[in-house]
Amino acid sequence: MGKPIIYGVDGSPAVRAVLLTAHAIGLDYELHEIDPHKNETKTEEFLKKNPQHTIPTLEDDGKCIWDSHAIITYLASKYAKDDSLYPKDLYKRAVVDQRLHFESSVLGPRMFAFGASWRSNDPQAKEDAKTGILGAYDFLEKFIGSNQYLAGDSLTVADFSILANFSTLVNFIPADLERFPGLCNWFSRLSKLPYYQKANGEGLQKVIEMTKQMVAEKTQNAP
Template sequence: MSPKLYHFPISAPSRGAVLAAKVIGVPVEIKIIDLIKKEQYNESFIKINPQHCVPTLDDDGFVIWESRAIACYLADKYGKNDEIYPKDLQRRAIVNQRLYFDSSFLYPRIRAICYPIIYDGVTEIKNKLKEDLNTTLGFLNQFLEGNKWVAGEHLTIADTSILASLSSILEVGWDISQFSNIERWLKDCASIPGYEENLEGAKTFGSIVKKNLK
């Protein structure tokens, strides 16, 4: 039986989990939880995940949420090689650092820009928020200096996580022309399984944000 992945395509973290599953090569049964329709508050879903967030994975009764935790679990259980999530402690530590960078720096700065526009009637992006995100993108650009992928020479779940986050703000219209390494990496990302599906969700997210901007 394939693992079930509760998913909403507009959500960047949720798209990150789907991308990871595709790169790992594990078939998952997608169950859409429409956050706009508040389906995350359905009693049946709260029984599965009391935190009522997506993505949520149910692997034959084992339930876990948080996209990066899901990616790590799927890679460890179903990965066919040692590249997507290395077992070598130092290589794995670098992948983990990049995952934590996404969860604690990159995605929160994107969310700080976009969520007030979507939910609170904000119509312009404050300079401080722009500076915070560009500083964070500068770190990502440094990670990619001399590396094909964000954690070295091999595609890993760190790339799928960061791609899902970054694609959302790019579809809002963010200018990354000063970050040449990121631009190069994004071209390489077009070869990642699930790239077009992720882009479609990012475009939908971007359109929601852009319609509320001045």
């Protein structure tokens, strides 16, 4: 049996969530770069693996799984040494699942709306998108409460999923320490993980540089 293969590019927050999980469990994996912006997800070969042509996609023992949430819970369940990242206790697991659904239904879409607003010339769209992101921060602050992590007192895959998005957003919409103390402390704690830079930081830096270039070009071409 070969190594699990992760298809995608590390600029993608969803891919970075998978990489964070893989590093946390010590998984020996291969990363195959597949860039949707270059239509590399729409080749006949890739469509056989994932007809939705999305990244990340995981191939493990000849079987394919896509959607980052499905992938990280699968990896933690199959390869982790214990169940701390994705608890077997039904209540604790439900809390983790809720946070993952929050990422997919609230935080993720609001991040995409914010990205779209940057490409818009509508000031109100930008302001509405910013308001939506700050509202998501408010929810995350409440999720953490007096705990150390988003789903309780121990690190879980929910932290990885939200960390990948939050670490991207906070570069453009900062989280104020006074308003979001729990969230800021959580981010500081996770950014010190020994595998953070390799699994998340390197890809994040590519996103920041690409965004700065996009803004510069838009400013240069403005009438």
